[in-house]
Amino acid sequence: MACEPRIRQAGADEGPALFAVFYSAVHQVCSRDYTPAQCAAWAPATLDAPDWHARILALQPLVIDVAGEVVAFADLQADGQIDCFYVHGQQQGRGYGGMLLQALIAKASVMKLADVYSEVSLSAQPFFLRHGFVIEQALRVQCRGQWFDNARMRLTLGTSC
Template sequence: MIKDIEIREATLDDIPEITSIFRNTIRAVNAKHYSEKQIRIWSSGADDIEVWEERINNLYFIVAEYKDMIVGFAHIKKGCHLDGLYVHKDFQRRTIGSKLLRIAESQIMAEGYEIINADSSISSVDFFDSHYFEQIRKHKTSYKGMEFKSSIFSKEL
């Protein structure tokens, strides 16, 4: 467990660190469950800077900082959908993801929603299970022409 984690809203200046976490986490953590081609295509999303700018400008987007370094991030779309939650590959399993999730859940409840939904990679199933989410269904998503196995999770708040 790491103490002194600060959670704040993301700014456009955070994009280089956010995209680095996105790319490196996929390459290090998700590589256990997906092919090299899938990892290459998925992690290339870090290069879509306009998408990251749009997310930061239009979604509830938070970052976790430890000693002035961003070590994780999460963003919510459509009011109650956890669209992304990533933790730096060197800070996995140290409560950062849990803290980001709690803040996201609080934001969702503050907006009047009673449920949180998440689309999860295979790699994150245990995380969502441990946070009392119910796996609604397994499915395949498509990104840049490549199919990925994933799951839809839901939890009452």
């Protein structure tokens, strides 16, 4: 019997599990669109635990948990920014990204946001396009000495009376 995935708030002690998801997504998925040097800059092999812990506490991400294992995480900030959105490299294609995005959109609705936006990697752009996001602007950003092409993407949310 397969365990059902559940969406929940990340725990304060789950930084290492979230880092494992982040690292695998970059090195197993984004490596199709970015060089090894870019992937190493984006997701270094060694975790700076205090910095990562502080970042996770600030982001307050949602996670998808399957049988006690975190397989994906994403956050939604007060201004509608999705800063992090990662599905474990070995968990791709199982619908976890769509589930997580639906949860973020529901949260945005509760927050009464008109739209959500993110700076999206080349690898993730097809996913976001399939879910109604549009590319607002092509970007070139730098991280740890490496340049990356990505795009700012936005989804306008429906309004209700």
